[in-house]
Amino acid sequence: MIRILQTGRTSLNAIQTKMDSIANNIANVQTKGYKSQKAEFEDLVYDQIANRGVPQSQEVRESGQRIGIGSRVKSINKDFKQGPLTETSNTYDLAIEGQGFFGIEDGNGGIYLTRDGAFTMDAAGRLADSNGRYLVVNRNIPPEQWTDMDVSIDEIIPLFTVTDKQDLVSLGDNLYDIREGTDLYMGGYGDGLGRIRQGFLEESNVDLTEELVGMLTTQRAYELNTRSITAADELWAMTNNLRR
Amino acid sequence: MIRGLYTAATGMIVQERKMENVSQNLANVETGAFKRQEVLARSYDNVNISNKANSPDNRRAPIGQLQLGVMIDDVHTDFDQGQLNQTNKPLDLAIDGDGFFTILLPNGQHAYSRDGSFTVNREGLVTTKKGYPVLDTQMRGIYVDTEDIAIDERGLIRLADGSTAQLNIVDFPEIQTLDKLGENMYTVGVGQLVQADEFILRQGFLEQSNINPLDELVKMIEISRSFESNQRVIQSLDETLGKAVNEVGRL
Numbered sequence: 001m002i003r004i005l006q007t008g009r010t011s012l013n014a015i016q017t018k019m020d021s022i023a024n025n026i027a028n029v030q031t032k033g034y035k036s037q038k039a040e041f042e043d044l045v046y047d048q049i050a051n052r053g054v055p056q057s058q059e060v061r062e063s064g065q066r067i068g069i070g071s072r073v074k075s076i077n078k079d080f081k082q083g084p085l086t087e088t089s090n091t092y093d094l095a096i097e098g099q100g101f102f103g104i105e106d107g108n109g110g111i112y113l114t115r116d117g118a119f120t121m122d123a124a125g126r127l128a129d130s131n132g133r134y135l136v137v138n139r140n141i142p143p144e145q146w147t148d149m150d151v152s153i154d155e156i157i158p159l160f161t162v163t164d165k166q167d168l169v170s171l172g173d174n175l176y177d178i179r180e181g182t183d184l185y186m187g188g189y190g191d192g193l194g195r196i197r198q199g200f201l202e203e204s205n206v207d208l209t210e211e212l213v214g215m216l217t218t219q220r221a222y223e224l225n226t227r228s229i230t231a232a233d234e235l236w237a238m239t240n241n242l243r244r
Numbered sequence: 245m246i247r248g249l250y251t252a253a254t255g256m257i258v259q260e261r262k263m264e265n266v267s268q269n270l271a272n273v274e275t276g277a278f279k280r281q282e283v284l285a286r287s288y289d290n291v292n293i294s295n296k297a298n299s300p301d302n303r304r305a306p307i308g309q310l311q312l313g314v315m316i317d318d319v320h321t322d323f324d325q326g327q328l329n330q331t332n333k334p335l336d337l338a339i340d341g342d343g344f345f346t347i348l349l350p351n352g353q354h355a356y357s358r359d360g361s362f363t364v365n366r367e368g369l370v371t372t373k374k375g376y377p378v379l380d381t382q383m384r385g386i387y388v389d390t391e392d393i394a395i396d397e398r399g400l401i402r403l404a405d406g407s408t409a410q411l412n413i414v415d416f417p418e419i420q421t422l423d424k425l426g427e428n429m430y431t432v433g434v435g436q437l438v439q440a441d442e443f444i445l446r447q448g449f450l451e452q453s454n455i456n457p458l459d460e461l462v463k464m465i466e467i468s469r470s471f472e473s474n475q476r477v478i479q480s481l482d483e484t485l486g487k488a489v490n491e492v493g494r495l
Contacts, residue, residue: 001260004267012272018274035491037417040361040373041275045267045426049261054254054315065319066424067261067283068268071275072425077363079333164366165391182366218292223271224457228267231464238475239256243482 001239003047003069004232010070011225014041017073019218025206026215033115033174034204035078036211038228042074052061081166083115083205085197092119092127098194100159100187103136104175105127111136111184113160121146131173136160139211158186159193172221247312248481254313256472258285261316264469269455277358278426278453279321280460286317316359323419326454328446335362335370338449341415343440345377345384346412347429353477359428361450364391366422373440374427381410382440397444415440 018039019119028034046066085095096102101113112133117126119135121143127135137157162168164197168176178184187193265283272278290309296302312495326336337360339345344356355376362378365371370378370386386401386409394402399411414437416422421435 002321003264004260007264007267007271008399011273015274033414041271041272042359042374042428043275043278043424043426046424049316049319054313065283065316067265067319068272068281068424068426070268077373081332086372088274128276142359162366163368164364166363167366171279177276220273225267225270227461227464228270231263231468233269234468235471242475244479 001232001236003067004228004235007070007223008229008232010072011046012222012229013044014039014071014073015222015225016139018075019215019222020080022075022218025211026208027123028209029204029206029208031174031176031204032118033202034225035080035115035182036204036206037076037084039076040074040221041071043068044070044072046217075166078164078168078170079205081205083202085200085202088201089199090208091199092121093117093199093201094119094153094157095197096159096161096194097197097243098189100161100193101176103158103160103186105134105136107133109158109159110178111214112175113162113168114175117196118201129173153196153198154189157188157196159188159191159196161185161187161193246485249478250425251313252474252477252481254288254315254401255477256471258283258316259467259471259474263464264321264455266460266464266467267276269460273453273455273457275359275428275453277326278455279323279358280453281424281454282320282322284318285321287311287315288313288315301403302360320453321420321422321424324349324454326451328443328449329448329452330448334395334447334448335364336360336448337362337395337411339440339443340444340446340449341443343413343443344415344430346414348377348379348383348385348491349429353431355425355429355431356416356422357429358451364388375383379412381412383412386411390409395445395447397446399445413440413443413445413446414438415442431454437460437489 018234021039025036033141046068049065049067079140095117099114102117103111106112119129125140125143141156162178162182167179169179169180173178189195262283265281269280280391288311290311293310294304296304328340339358344358346359347355347357349355361373363368363373365375368387368389370388380386389404399413401409416432416435416436416437421431425431430438446495
């Protein structure tokens with residue numbers, strides 16, 4: 001009975017985590033440059049079951065049969081597929097069409113990565129994000145030249161990427177931190193990292209239909225697993241009532 | 245009567261095991277490429293029953309044979325195909341048909357899995373989400389430059405520089421010899437392994453669990469009632485014993 005309860009508990013935990021990640025996706029359906037995340041599951045180790053109460057003469061007493069003890073979340077991975085671009089006609093709004101990231105100075109000599117290209121021009125003529133952190137650029141260009149756009153924007157703003165995008169840690173504020181030991185590559189359009197579109201913003205890549213369907217199935221899966229806890233409870237009650 | 249108590253108890257134990265297994269199946273309703281298991285029960289071997297009490301010279305008078313309980317015979321894994329869901333990610337692979345991917349464990353041993361949700365690590369090696377390398381037919385890891393790779397329906401990976409790598413997809417003639425390892429993987433004890441042939445590899449798809457919630461819930465009811473029946477048997481035997489002890493000998 002205890003094993004049934006524990007199996008039910010592990011899966012309720014895992015399914016709860018999946019629901020959390022779906023809720024986060026739905027909450028960020030309007031967040032610029034947001035990348036949806038997905039929880040995947042795996043089964044836990046298997047327990048050898050002894051045939052208790054079986055006479056010694058039975059050869060299958062030590063059967064070596066194994067029963068599993070539940071499930072857990074294997075990974076919560078981001079899906080970095082391209083989000084749709086919407087036109088804003090703001091000259092400081094940039095969107096990446098491709099797999100690269102903008103670099104944002106973290107103030108300590110390092111950089112964060114982001115896909116959110118809603119920048120503003122500050123008084124010093126530097127592009128900054130909504131929290132005032134500066135965009136990494138190859139060279140500064142004056143604001144009046146910026147609005148005319150007579151230089152190629154792909155040459156001014158470098159793009160970055162890492163080999164394993166799952167090494168990126170979401171910091172909030174649409175920023176990603178780079179885990180220690182990860183190689184950072186800098187490049188641009190010519191290196192296949194993508195093209196920068198001026199006057200566009202990248203929308204969240206959350207597919208709301210998919211998330212809502214996921215929410216339904218996850219909720220039902222949760223409900224289903226509460227059944228095994230109820231069942232264990234019933235079996236235990238019957239055992240307790242063996243002697244009336 | 246006392247013999248019956250133990251027989252009913254073995255029934256309750258087996259039903260409990262069956263319920264454990266159903267709860268394990270339900271717990272993995274969302275686990276990728278999970279294969280449901282079934283607990284098979286069988287009765288104890290026959291034992292000879294004889295009657296001593298009524299024979300004049302106290303000789304054993306054989307009555308016949310009786311089975312005095314039930315136990316678990318086998319835990320069977322049902323390798324039916326799970327449903328394929330489209331994800332459109334280049335490293336989500338599903339085997340449509342028979343076969344398993346070959347995975348290298350940290351201890352150097354090989355494990356087999358049908359859960360093809362792979363990723364590329366920072367060295368460019370194709371791994372499972374847990375970081376274990378996926379092997380090719382030469383039992384080497386597969387290095388790719390980018391996640392956007394093309395894989396054909398036989399598991400041949402074409403890399404950007406023109407070279408190719410073939411995913412090692414194997415099958416087992418005696419599939420029940422596979423042991424579940426957890427983490428969506430299997431190991432093989434004594435069974436043989438061959439190159440899989442009857443499959444189509446689908447890129448951008450993932451295989452779902454092959455659990456049918458309806459089947460499992462029906463089984464749950466069946467187990468619960470069967471457990472209850474055994475419990476009733478014990479209760480009625482208890483009552484009968486109570487009568488034998490307290491009423492038969494009353495003066």
